[in-house]
Amino acid sequence: MNNHTVKAFDEELGVLSSKINEMGGIAEAMLVESIEALVKGDKARAEEVIRQDKALDALQQEIEDLAVVFIAKRQPMANDLRHVMGTVRIAGDIERIGDLFKNIGKRVRAMDAAMVGTRTLSGIQNMARMVQGQLKLVLDSFSQNRPDLAREVWLHDGEIDALHNSLFRELLTYMMEDPRAITYCAHLLFIAKNVERVGDHATNIAETVHLIETGEPLAGPRPKADDTHYTKGLKAE
Amino acid sequence: MNETATIATPPQTAEGPRPKITARNVNVHYGEKHALKDVSVDVPEKGVMAFIGPSGCGKSTFLRCINRMNDTISICRVSGDLRIDGRDIYEAGLDPVLLRARVGMVFQKPNPFPKSIYENVAYGPRLHGLGNTKAELDEIVEGALRKASLFEEVKDRLKDSGTSLSGGQQQRLCIARAIAVRPEVILMDEPCSALDPIATAKIEELIDELRSNFTIVIVTHSMQQAARVSQRTAFFHLGKLIEDGVTDQIFMNPRHELTRNYITGRFG
Numbered sequence: 361m362n363n364h365t366v367k368a369f370d371e372e373l374g375v376l377s378s379k380i381n382e383m384g385g386i387a388e389a390m391l392v393e394s395i396e397a398l399v400k401g402d403k404a405r406a407e408e409v410i411r412q413d414k415a416l417d418a419l420q421q422e423i424e425d426l427a428v429v430f431i432a433k434r435q436p437m438a439n440d441l442r443h444v445m446g447t448v449r450i451a452g453d454i455e456r457i458g459d460l461f462k463n464i465g466k467r468v469r470a471m472d473a474a475m476v477g478t479r480t481l482s483g484i485q486n487m488a489r490m491v492q493g494q495l496k497l498v499l500d501s502f503s504q505n506r507p508d509l510a511r512e513v514w515l516h517d518g519e520i521d522a523l524h525n526s527l528f529r530e531l532l533t534y535m536m537e538d539p540r541a542i543t544y545c546a547h548l549l550f551i552a553k554n555v556e557r558v559g560d561h562a563t564n565i566a567e568t569v570h571l572i573e574t575g576e577p578l579a580g581p582r583p584k585a586d587d588t589h590y591t592k593g594l595k596a597e
Numbered sequence: 598m599n600e601t602a603t604i605a606t607p608p609q610t611a612e613g614p615r616p617k618i619t620a621r622n623v624n625v626h627y628g629e630k631h632a633l634k635d636v637s638v639d640v641p642e643k644g645v646m647a648f649i650g651p652s653g654c655g656k657s658t659f660l661r662c663i664n665r666m667n668d669t670i671s672i673c674r675v676s677g678d679l680r681i682d683g684r685d686i687y688e689a690g691l692d693p694v695l696l697r698a699r700v701g702m703v704f705q706k707p708n709p710f711p712k713s714i715y716e717n718v719a720y721g722p723r724l725h726g727l728g729n730t731k732a733e734l735d736e737i738v739e740g741a742l743r744k745a746s747l748f749e750e751v752k753d754r755l756k757d758s759g760t761s762l763s764g765g766q767q768q769r770l771c772i773a774r775a776i777a778v779r780p781e782v783i784l785m786d787e788p789c790s791a792l793d794p795i796a797t798a799k800i801e802e803l804i805d806e807l808r809s810n811f812t813i814v815i816v817t818h819s820m821q822q823a824a825r826v827s828q829r830t831a832f833f834h835l836g837k838l839i840e841d842g843v844t845d846q847i848f849m850n851p852r853h854e855l856t857r858n859y860i861t862g863r864f865g
């Protein structure tokens with residue numbers, strides 16, 4: 361796309377984008393760290409994740425402030441306006457993602473490390489890997505202005521939901537088999553839910569990126585998550 | 598303009614109210630200069646349509662076609678089909694003076710007559726035999742000044758010269774003058790370009806009120822103003838109409854790249 365006649369316009373838009381990229385990098389690191397902390401029962405790492413959330417909060421605030429000034433000063437139109445508004449929305453989603461990882465960190469801090477059972481965690485690790493892939497892809501779709509990548513993220517969200525549902529069922533089984541594992545497994549349930557919700561935010565971001573780039577909402581058929589994994593009468597909500 | 602035997606089909610039917618003005622393949626030449634090229638557009642009734650585009654793209658030229666002001670420019674030739682309420686406004690026998698009573702115009706620079714405020718507004722109605730008695734005329738003048746949100750400011754000085762008013766007041770006086778003859782269409786060519794933000798806001802408020810009774814076409818260089826006051830927007834470029842549509846769509850998601858470059862400030 362052509363540059364603006366006013367150079368500062370492009371520079372200021374660039375600053376907003378680079379701050380999103382920065383937030384995205386922190387969120388990706390928090391994902392890796394929080395899951396590592398969980399798997400290894402590493403409380404120091406969990407503390408580190410909790411600490412990192414502050415940086416995201418600060419960046420989100422910065423982006424909002426910059427966007428307000430930008431709109432007041434430059435009165436952007438069309439794709440520029442969508443870009444600024446989209447940036448604010450994406451910053452909000454990443455900030456929420458940070459909260460979810462922080463929550464995982466807090467749970468790891470509180471969990472009984474002696475309970476760590478490898479089999480259960482591999483399910484969460486799988487899900488985390490999938491979400492990590494989604495997060496990376498959606499951040500790339502933003503930084504590379506690629507609505508096609510955003511659509512890909514949007515199309516694959518159902519897979520995370522399906523995995524979450526089966527994990528939910530698995531954890532319930534453990535809890536029924538061994539009531540002493542209930543506290544630990546409840547933490548894992550919430551952690552799995554958190555990871556799944558990060559996937560939802562990645563999808564939100566994908567929708568925003570698509571809107572920024574094309575002006576059209578993401579639409580069309582989307583493979584629906586398989587509901588049959590829900591335990592009878594219970595929903596993993 | 599009766600040469601055109603067949604009328605081209607509209608580029609797209611305007612959603613909403615029926616068109617008040619329909620233009621099909623309108624071309625304008627100033628001598629050798631081809632200033633408007635095959636412009637086809639519908640202006641819906643009772644609403645505001647904004648014309649935007651870079652300087653020299655033909656916005657004013659097109660406005661002047663609608664009330665046949667171009668007739669007064671000797672080197673200007675207009676061809677194509679231009680209708681108001683379905684009637685060809687260039688047909689033989691149509692009196693341009695009467696047309697201009699139906700299609701009022703407000704210019705970029707306020708241009709009150711060097712006469713009293715009262716006379717500025719009363720002149721048109723009197724010319725067209727609208728007010729027969731002094732009382733009737735008084736009523737028309739007061740009504741037009743009120744509609745233009747000027748009456749309260751000038752009611753005690755109606756005998757003062759129109760040129761003694763501030764720029765913003767003069768522009769509202771010109772709007773009062775335009776609406777006093779009860780036109781159906783009001784053409785505004787950059788009506789706020791010489792005004793401060795408060796006067797501009799008052800004119801915009803006025804446009805918003807007028808649109809329930811009039812069909813308004815406004816040329817503006819302010820994207821924000823076009824976005825604020827109009828329901829439809831048309832973008833002109835080098836004498837061509839590039840794109841027209843619902844204002845929100847034009848400013849949020851224009852179809853044409855030229856439009857997008859222009860409204861986002863990416864023009865060379």
Ligand SMILES: Nc1ncnc2c1ncn2[C@@H]1O[C@H](COP(=O)(O)OP(=O)(O)OP(=O)(O)O)[C@@H](O)[C@H]1O
Nearest residue numbers: 627630632650651652653654655656657658659670
């Ligand atoms: N009276 C005239 N004689 C000769 N050429 C003219 C005349 N009026 C306009 N033109 C030419 O026609 C073209 C369109 O002019 P017009 O005034 O319609 O542009 P515009 O879109 O209103 O521009 P602006 O935004 O600067 O008012 C220009 O190239 C201009 O030079």
Ligand SMILES: [Mg+2]
Nearest residue numbers: 656657658786
């Ligand atoms: Mg002009």
